[in-house]
Amino acid sequence: MILSRRQAHLYIFTALVVVLPLTFVVATILRPQYGPLAADAESLFTTNGFNLDEDAIADSETLKGKGISLDVAALAAEGEQWLVVQPSKILKRPDLLLYWQAGSDAPEELGEDAVLLGALSGRSQRRFPLPESMQGEAGQLVIYSHGGQVIVTTMELPAALTK
Amino acid sequence: MSVSYKSIQWNRQKIIYDLLLVATIALYLYLFVWSTQWFGGADVERGLRAIWIRAYGSAAFILLHVILSIGPLTRLSPKFYPLLFNRRHMGVVMFLLGVQHARGTLAWYHDFGNLDPIVSLLTGNLNFGFIPFPFELLGIGGLLILGLMAITSHDFWLHNLTAPVWKALHMCVYLAYSLLVGHVFLGALQTNKHPFLTIAVGIGLVWIVGVHFWAARKEAGCDRQTFLINTEGFADIGSISEIPENRAKVVTLAGERIAVFKYDGKISAISNVCQHQNGPLGEGKILDGCITCPWHGYQYRPEDGASPPPFTEKVPTFAVRLQGDRIFLSATPNLPGTPVEPAVIA
Amino acid sequence: MNEFAIALVEWLLKVIHAYLIGGLIFSVPFVIFGIHRVDPNVQGWSILFRIIIMPGLLIFWPLFAVRLVRGKTAPTERTAHRVAAQAAPQPAPQGGGS
Numbered sequence: 001m002i003l004s005r006r007q008a009h010l011y012i013f014t015a016l017v018v019v020l021p022l023t024f025v026v027a028t029i030l031r032p033q034y035g036p037l038a039a040d041a042e043s044l045f046t047t048n049g050f051n052l053d054e055d056a057i058a059d060s061e062t063l064k065g066k067g068i069s070l071d072v073a074a075l076a077a078e079g080e081q082w083l084v085v086q087p088s089k090i091l092k093r094p095d096l097l098l099y100w101q102a103g104s105d106a107p108e109e110l111g112e113d114a115v116l117l118g119a120l121s122g123r124s125q126r127r128f129p130l131p132e133s134m135q136g137e138a139g140q141l142v143i144y145s146h147g148g149q150v151i152v153t154t155m156e157l158p159a160a161l162t163k
Numbered sequence: 164m165s166v167s168y169k170s171i172q173w174n175r176q177k178i179i180y181d182l183l184l185v186a187t188i189a190l191y192l193y194l195f196v197w198s199t200q201w202f203g204g205a206d207v208e209r210g211l212r213a214i215w216i217r218a219y220g221s222a223a224f225i226l227l228h229v230i231l232s233i234g235p236l237t238r239l240s241p242k243f244y245p246l247l248f249n250r251r252h253m254g255v256v257m258f259l260l261g262v263q264h265a266r267g268t269l270a271w272y273h274d275f276g277n278l279d280p281i282v283s284l285l286t287g288n289l290n291f292g293f294i295p296f297p298f299e300l301l302g303i304g305g306l307l308i309l310g311l312m313a314i315t316s317h318d319f320w321l322h323n324l325t326a327p328v329w330k331a332l333h334m335c336v337y338l339a340y341s342l343l344v345g346h347v348f349l350g351a352l353q354t355n356k357h358p359f360l361t362i363a364v365g366i367g368l369v370w371i372v373g374v375h376f377w378a379a380r381k382e383a384g385c386d387r388q389t390f391l392i393n394t395e396g397f398a399d400i401g402s403i404s405e406i407p408e409n410r411a412k413v414v415t416l417a418g419e420r421i422a423v424f425k426y427d428g429k430i431s432a433i434s435n436v437c438q439h440q441n442g443p444l445g446e447g448k449i450l451d452g453c454i455t456c457p458w459h460g461y462q463y464r465p466e467d468g469a470s471p472p473p474f475t476e477k478v479p480t481f482a483v484r485l486q487g488d489r490i491f492l493s494a495t496p497n498l499p500g501t502p503v504e505p506a507v508i509a
Numbered sequence: 510m511n512e513f514a515i516a517l518v519e520w521l522l523k524v525i526h527a528y529l530i531g532g533l534i535f536s537v538p539f540v541i542f543g544i545h546r547v548d549p550n551v552q553g554w555s556i557l558f559r560i561i562i563m564p565g566l567l568i569f570w571p572l573f574a575v576r577l578v579r580g581k582t583a584p585t586e587r588t589a590h591r592v593a594a595q596a597a598p599q600p601a602p603q604g605g606g607s
Contacts, residue, residue, distance in 0.1 A: 001330060003418060004589075005327065005334065005441070006379070007383070008334065009379050010382070012334075013376040014376065014379075023345060023348055024364075024365060027293075027294065028352070031294070031353055031356065167552035167553055170557035170561050279522075282515060314565040314568065315565045317565070319550075319551070319565075320562070320565055322550060322583055324583075325583065327588065417590060418589030419589040419590045434591075436590070479591055496590040
């Protein structure tokens with residue numbers, strides 16, 4: 001290094017020897033005490049059908065579709081009939097919606113009469129209330145990509161799981 | 164230089180150096196990801212890509228500490244010069260690790276939105292209080308500087324920008340270091356409160372800042388020398404016995420350091436600044452009759468400060484006179500490459 | 510979301526893109542035809558060498574454009590001793606350090 005660069009080096013580190021330790025100490029002391037997720041956010045998740053307690057589903061059935069499998073169980077609680085759904089593996093797509101469609105054939109396109117149950121996310125367990133029209137009926141679970149506007153996969157939902 | 168540029172100047176030592184470097188980093192990344200999975204259990208599966216982001220980021224940050232330690236360590240002992248020899252390869256590798264860290268961040272935290280991921284990264288956090296601070300911007304700033312250094316690391320750039328300009332550009336690494344330390348303090352350390360991490364980052368900071376400050380003060384002490392210049396324009400800079408054979412005494416005169424070499428019963432003096440990367444010639448020794456720079460081995464003849472053909476580097480020379488045991492050095496440099504009769508020791 | 514910040518960042522990214530594309534348009538013919546004139550140390554036709562210096566050229570291309578137009582090569586570095594030697598009253602037998 002030439003002399004002027006050595007001088008610059010000295011000036012730079014005379015400043016840094018004060019500034020950086022000070023930043024370190026202040027940044028450590030002022031660390032926020034709150035967690036990344038606040039407790040009052042829980043109600044938002046619950047209204048959106050996330051089951052934060054993650055019930056152990058007693059007799060769930062694993063339904064397999066193309067690339068996706070879901071653990072599904074019927075649940076009667078709080079005077080309502082629910083469908084509990086949990087992906088067996090983490091979902092790779094962020095925009096999946098779960099529909100139910102009557103009938104025994106896998107649909108090619110989403111029908112007019114398809115019932116939107118809700119969205120799926122990661123491996124989160126979801127609890128969807130079953131509309132009366134679905135209860136006791138056999139049909140198809142349709143996993144639909146909202147962004148791609150395509151059916152990702154379908155799986156048969158036996159009548160046993162809707163009552 | 165008058166020998167054609169090579170794309171990468173690999174020789175045996177450099178290949179060993181690079182292989183060791185890459186192997187160490189690969190081992191670190193593997194251990195990081197494996198141990199996080201081992202201790203984190205099933206939860207970790209959801210965030211494997213987030214773990215890789217941390218693995219790359221921490222590897223780059225540790226490597227930055229290693230790289231910044233080398234310079235001051237050579238002030239402590241010449242034994243550390245072999246580390247410096249290939250420091251630029253280390254810097255490029257560190258930059259690539261930083262790029263992987265940033266790429267992972269873009270894909271994991273900023274994709275799938277309605278904004279371009281880069282726009283999202285740049286505008287997602289604009290809380291310009293002290294805490295929370297947009298630490299992402301600090302990281303981008305640091306990475307851009309490291310990138311500028313990596314793409315100008317070839318000798319082509321040293322030659323075309325000239326060494327002092329190149330060195331000034333590459334001294335921006337201290338700014339990059341400050342930004343990246345801020346990136347860690349105000350980013351990762353805000354949510355990860357494990358005392359081990361805080362203490363490790365703190366120790367790293369005290370070490371780097373401390374050792375650089377110490378080295379800078381030591382060098383400044385050497386530069387503050389003053390010599391009385393006699394009527395003929397010569398300064399008494401010391402005695403012959405102070406200089407070991409084939410080595411130099413370094414003095415500061417005429418605004419820069421001068422290397423005064425003793426060899427074969429003669430004394431010659433040239434400017435201490437190597438034309439390649441401004442390395443300290445006076446800390447090198449005479450090999451095969453040539454002054455050899457300790458940084459990258461560039462050579463100069465002591466009699467005229469010129470590199471032997473086919474090389475074309477030249478540094479200024481200084482007239483030397485002896486009076487008994489005392490060495491008198493001219494305070495006026497000759498043009499680079501000017502032959503000067505060495506002073507013969509009686 | 511801060512609409513102004515987003516607009517500003519998107520505009521800045523466009524400017525940077527334009528600068529880099531300008532660099533690419535200059536640099537590709539430059540590394541093939543012009544580089545020997547600006548730096549005589551470049552000998553031969555190593556492709557890997559040209560690829561390695563390419564990212565830097567995308568940033569520093571105006572410097573080389575100016576040198577190419579003026580027919581200049583890289584200057585010699587400026588250090589205190591070189592400047593003092595230039596200023597010193599002495600014959601310049603070898604004419605170095607220009």
